[in-house]
Amino acid sequence: MKFDLYLALGDSISIDFYPAQDAGKQTSSHNENLGAASLLLRNDRLLFPEFKGQDLSSHCENLTFQNLAVDGATTFDLLERLDDLDAFKERTALVTLTIGGNDLLQSLRLSGGNGKVLIGEVERIQERISEIVDHIQVKLPDSYLILNTVYDPTDGTGTFTDSAIFDQKLPVELLQYLNFLMTRLSFSPRRVLCDIHKHFLGHGMLSPSQEDFWYWRPNPIEPGYRGASEIRRLWWKIVEPLVLF
Numbered sequence: 001m002k003f004d005l006y007l008a009l010g011d012s013i014s015i016d017f018y019p020a021q022d023a024g025k026q027t028s029s030h031n032e033n034l035g036a037a038s039l040l041l042r043n044d045r046l047l048f049p050e051f052k053g054q055d056l057s058s059h060c061e062n063l064t065f066q067n068l069a070v071d072g073a074t075t076f077d078l079l080e081r082l083d084d085l086d087a088f089k090e091r092t093a094l095v096t097l098t099i100g101g102n103d104l105l106q107s108l109r110l111s112g113g114n115g116k117v118l119i120g121e122v123e124r125i126q127e128r129i130s131e132i133v134d135h136i137q138v139k140l141p142d143s144y145l146i147l148n149t150v151y152d153p154t155d156g157t158g159t160f161t162d163s164a165i166f167d168q169k170l171p172v173e174l175l176q177y178l179n180f181l182m183t184r185l186s187f188s189p190r191r192v193l194c195d196i197h198k199h200f201l202g203h204g205m206l207s208p209s210q211e212d213f214w215y216w217r218p219n220p221i222e223p224g225y226r227g228a229s230e231i232r233r234l235w236w237k238i239v240e241p242l243v244l245f
Contacts, residue, residue, distance in 0.1 A: 008037035014069035
């Protein structure tokens with residue numbers, strides 16, 4: 001496919017701020033464009049030389065990039081902003097969508113931990129995600145959509161061992177349930193599911209070393225620069241055969 005637009009939608013998993021902060025502290029990098037979407041668009045050859053030529057800019061001429069992802073965004077926020085896509089309806093667009101994690105955290109706070117309430121809310125989150133992806137492909141009929149599962153920084157433990165931000169055990173089974181529900185959405189040759197959750201297991205609270213830790217230490221629900229690159233790795237694996245053939 002000859003994409004002329006790359007559109008990043010969703011939450012902070014797709015933005016630059018946290019990966020750039022992480023890289024600035026751990027390396028000599030001053031690049032502020034180190035989020036997963038930015039790396040898929042254009043690789044940082046100094047930090048990730050193995051990805052030379054493995055980006056959209058190397059293969060798609062006259063490509064426009066719009067990162068409309070917002071820190072803290074929920075499915076409610078995205079549903080309210082879908083009319084913004086009307087401006088791109090004539091474009092051949094690649095769309096990456098990261099959403100759902102903030103909904104889960106919000107539901108946990110509002111439910112008071114009531115299990116039955118939370119299960120119902122997870123199902124409603126999935127319903128809103130389904131509505132979002134359907135609307136995206138109606139509004140962008142010549143698009144290719146990559147929907148993503150929600151990662152688990154606790155690596156299945158529900159516990160953040162070194163973070164003062166989270167002082168309670170999180171019900172990770174609800175996150176797993178949401179990801180399971182995502183697999184049951186309707187997919188097609190132009191709509192795929194990328195399993196970030198599976199790829200990131202073992203690189204959070206159970207990570208054996210800093211090099212294997214893919215999150216941002218000050219707030220480990222956010223991706224660090226290594227994590228952003230790993231998300232890009234998954235996306236590129238999906239996109240590569242589309243842009244090369």
